[in-house]
Amino acid sequence: MFSKLIAWLSDQPALFLFLRGVLENDFRAIRAIIARDLAGRAGTRTLDLGCGPGAFSTLFAPETYVGIDINPRYIDYARRHFKGAFSVGDARSIELADSSVDQALVFGLLHHLDDTAVRAVLGEMRRVLRPSGHALVIEDIPAVSRVNLLGHLTHYAENGEHIRAPEAYQRLYAETFRTEHDETLRSGICDYYAAVLTPR
């Protein structure tokens, strides 16, 4: 019942953004880490994989930003509210040329995917990134504090059936990427593992 409600809410782009904003303190911690690790300037082509309704596109120069998401409702919302190139697509088979982006952002995508799909996404990300490029991947981890009941409940309900411990993400990343630096962080009630990856 609760899971169904969350699934329905997640498919309403405006509500999804509003609720996540409330639960995650307007994404202050996430925005800070993106600003630190990804350049927002003109000339740096950025791919946002699993961009959702496009909330983080505003951190980049619009003419250099490419957002891809599998959900047409999110892409429709993003096109109407934000600037940038948004397209419906599957991160496991990205419709971009080899070595055509300087940097990639993945926020909250991989915990929806099993290991086989994650490997496909990482392989595609590696293919479209320039050899000198890098990616910032921020993924949900199990709530760190046992008393963070809302965090546990949200993860339980949020069909993120592949939420992993940092070590499990590290093992998957290491097959294709080198981890330059990493950390765990708290965003509102949610805990994340963030890693900056460069192609091997």
Ligand SMILES: C[S@@+](CC[C@H](N)C(=O)[O-])C[C@H]1O[C@@H](n2cnc3c(N)ncnc32)[C@H](O)[C@@H]1O
């Ligand atoms: C938790 S949301 C995060 C969205 C966005 N990064 C944000 O933080 O607002 C996960 C997103 O991954 C998208 N997604 C799931 N599987 C995908 C796939 N195979 N290819 C592209 N996007 C996918 C979903 O549609 C959803 O928008």
